[in-house]
Amino acid sequence: MAGQSRIGVTGLAVMGANLARNIASRGVSVAVHNRTGSKTTEFMSEFGGEGDFTGTQSLQEFVDALETPRRIIVMVKAGKPVDGVIADLTPLLDKGDIIIDAGNSHFPDTVRRTAECEANGIRFMGVGVSGGEEGALLGPSIMPGGDPEAYAEVKDVFEAIAAVVDGTPCVVHVGPGGAGHYVKMVHNGIEYADMQLIVEAYDLLTQVAGLDAHAIGKIFEEWNSGDLESFLIEITGKVLAKVDEKTGGPLVDVIVDQAGQKGTGTWTAIDALGLGIPLTGITEAVFARGLSALRAERAAAAKTLTGPTPATKVDERLVDDIREALYASKVVAYAQGFAQMRAASVQNGWDLKLGEMATIWRGGCIIRAQFLNRIRDAYAEHPDLDNLLMVPYFTEAVANAQDAWRRVVVTATEQGVAIPAFSSSLSYYDGYRRERGPANLIQGLRDFFGAHTYQRTDAEGAFHTRWAQDGTEVRTDG
Numbered sequence: 001m002a003g004q005s006r007i008g009v010t011g012l013a014v015m016g017a018n019l020a021r022n023i024a025s026r027g028v029s030v031a032v033h034n035r036t037g038s039k040t041t042e043f044m045s046e047f048g049g050e051g052d053f054t055g056t057q058s059l060q061e062f063v064d065a066l067e068t069p070r071r072i073i074v075m076v077k078a079g080k081p082v083d084g085v086i087a088d089l090t091p092l093l094d095k096g097d098i099i100i101d102a103g104n105s106h107f108p109d110t111v112r113r114t115a116e117c118e119a120n121g122i123r124f125m126g127v128g129v130s131g132g133e134e135g136a137l138l139g140p141s142i143m144p145g146g147d148p149e150a151y152a153e154v155k156d157v158f159e160a161i162a163a164v165v166d167g168t169p170c171v172v173h174v175g176p177g178g179a180g181h182y183v184k185m186v187h188n189g190i191e192y193a194d195m196q197l198i199v200e201a202y203d204l205l206t207q208v209a210g211l212d213a214h215a216i217g218k219i220f221e222e223w224n225s226g227d228l229e230s231f232l233i234e235i236t237g238k239v240l241a242k243v244d245e246k247t248g249g250p251l252v253d254v255i256v257d258q259a260g261q262k263g264t265g266t267w268t269a270i271d272a273l274g275l276g277i278p279l280t281g282i283t284e285a286v287f288a289r290g291l292s293a294l295r296a297e298r299a300a301a302a303k304t305l306t307g308p309t310p311a312t313k314v315d316e317r318l319v320d321d322i323r324e325a326l327y328a329s330k331v332v333a334y335a336q337g338f339a340q341m342r343a344a345s346v347q348n349g350w351d352l353k354l355g356e357m358a359t360i361w362r363g364g365c366i367i368r369a370q371f372l373n374r375i376r377d378a379y380a381e382h383p384d385l386d387n388l389l390m391v392p393y394f395t396e397a398v399a400n401a402q403d404a405w406r407r408v409v410v411t412a413t414e415q416g417v418a419i420p421a422f423s424s425s426l427s428y429y430d431g432y433r434r435e436r437g438p439a440n441l442i443q444g445l446r447d448f449f450g451a452h453t454y455q456r457t458d459a460e461g462a463f464h465t466r467w468a469q470d471g472t473e474v475r476t477d478g
């Protein structure tokens with residue numbers, strides 16, 4: 001027996017509950033379910049009056065409440081819980097029903113689940129949803145992956161609930177299989193890089209410019225009205241301005257300096273290593289969180305390992321230089337993240353439209369920023385762009401910022417302040433713009449110890465030098 005609700009949501013923790021409320025607020029009927037039934041009861045008594053909800057206590061009741069083909073959003077913790085829900089739902093569903101995993105699942109799991117569901121006649125979609133609790137309620141950025149025909153069955157709902165920028169909803173069918181969760185993973189990786197760049201700027205403004213949290217908060221507030229305008233810069237101003245009720249000082253000064261993480265940044269970095277894509281910004285951001293977590297070791301090292309004591313440098317230019325360094329490093333981090341998505345798209349045959357990814361990230365999500373309009377424009381003009389740095393707007397932006405960027409890296413290095421994302425981004429830039437780098441010597445060394453061969457600049461073919469014998473060169477490929 002098929003019911004009347006247009007869509008179902010199982011998993012009523014904050015994200016699931018808010019997504020269900022968002023859907024209902026658009027006039028769409030929603031059946032809700034939670035493994036622990038009392039949560040559904042609570043949800044219904046608190047929010048049931050907001051829209052056309054059907055609260056259900058068992059999975060059977062939930063499934064029966066849905067019109068066919070059934071559209072079921074699963075919003076549970078990534079990993080085993082998702083497999084558990086799929087296993088429980090599968091025997092209750094009909095062929096053609098759609099399971100939508102809207103959590104932060106790792107994309108290889110999505111690829112596997114898509115195949116497993118397909119074998120049972122069920123259509124599976126892995127959908128990235130960004131924007132945190134508020135975004136889920138008021139309008140997230142949505143990155144749906146999977147069967148396009150399944151997407152057609154939910155497109156109107158997704159477009160109704162997504163954030164809207166300049167009349168365009170922040171949702172587009174990203175690609176088949178794991179593409180949606182892949183793009184969400186890279187989004188989170190970029191989120192890591194953006195935050196790392198922000199904290200490096202904060203660190204320099206504290207350690208070198210000698211400013212307090214309140215003053216730095218004001219600087220971020222100002223920065224938010226220029227090229228850097230973005231959600232993360234905006235909330236940095238707010239976090240730095242927050243006064244701690246207990247101490248009366250800045251709250252940030254009493255927060256432990258140890259960053260948590262749930263794994264998406266690490267997945268992004270590992271994936272880039274597999275693809276052979278230099279992803280220094282995001283990867284350094286992951287490493288920096290790892291270093292932050294070595295709190296006890298750092299406390300010991302602070303007493304043992306020496307370095308310069310940062311001296312407050314009264315330099316008019318410093319604040320502006322840091323802003324330029326932040327912007328240039330951000331351009332590099334995005335250039336790298338988009339290059340990674342391009343490589344993954346080619347490898348997996350996803351046909352990702354990178355301009356569309358920039359478009360749907362303009363609103364709703366954590367990395368929403370003005371800046372993404374520039375990326376969207378870049379791909380509109382050059383859909384097959386190798387690297388964003390090659391587009392005149394970004395080429396010029398980095399060219400204009402580079403003197404300041406170099407000064408910041410020099411100052412931080414001299415003063416002993418760690419800036420892994422600023423400096424690695426600059427090294428990437430300097431490496432990328434070299435027609436001939438130093439890897440010729442790596443090839444010579446590899447050939448010396450392992451006869452791995454090398455190519456010559458002046459002849460075709462593969463060559464080996466008999467280093468340990470007579471020192472002569474031989475051609476090894478014919």
Ligand code: 6PG
Pocket residue numbers: 104129130131132188191260261262263264265365366
């Ligand atoms: C989003 C966020 C969201 C979440 C991350 C945080 O797009 O809404 O990215 O997915 O905040 O999981 O990740 P970490 O806990 O790893 O920092």
